Amino acid sequence: KQEVTQIPAALSVPEGENLVLNCSFTDSAIYNLQWFRQDPGKGLTSLLLIQSSQREQTSGRLNASLDKSSGRSTLYIAASQPGDSATYLCAVYTDKLIFGTGTRLQVFP
């Protein structure tokens, strides 16, 4: 059974810091991995989608990497801003999306 774990569960940093959020999964037989952002009480916004054949994807200040063989992905956020405060979820796709429990990020001015 696929299990997805995210570390840390919560993170509080001052504005301007570079951050790394971690995601690990137990079964490497995935088709892709998707990172989402969720604001309190809201739905999910897709940030980055990495295919199983890819190593990384970039969008603006965000960079996500995937090491399928070791069952790991990282989301790197450069020069964090207070507007980045949210919960970040990773999810792996096998025959459906399986989510981790998320990392709750707070960036303070």
Add this chain to the structure above:
Amino acid sequence: DTGVSQNPRHKITKRGQNVTFRCDPISEHNRLYWYRQTLGQGPEFLTYFQNEAQLEKSRLLSDRFSAERPKGSFSTLEIQRTEQGDSAMYLCASSLEDSSYGYTFGSGTRLTVV
């Protein structure tokens, strides 16, 4: 196309009442998924449709839950005889059959059972 739409955004109901939620997916997407999310947890899979066919149901989906997708367009999720433990965010997502394009989620319906 404005993305995945869910209604209502919030629902407060008394224990024992029935509730129904609606999801309108992206029109080109033939797959539709329902997830449930409780506070502090990641979304958990409930069920999914390919066109009008319900292809998988989680064991989380008790007999009080039923989902439909008539004509392969919008979907409804009904909860009968609601319990306080049903309080959660119910999320709908849609995708093309080719998973390589990823999922698009709606804004969710927050259910509170009092």
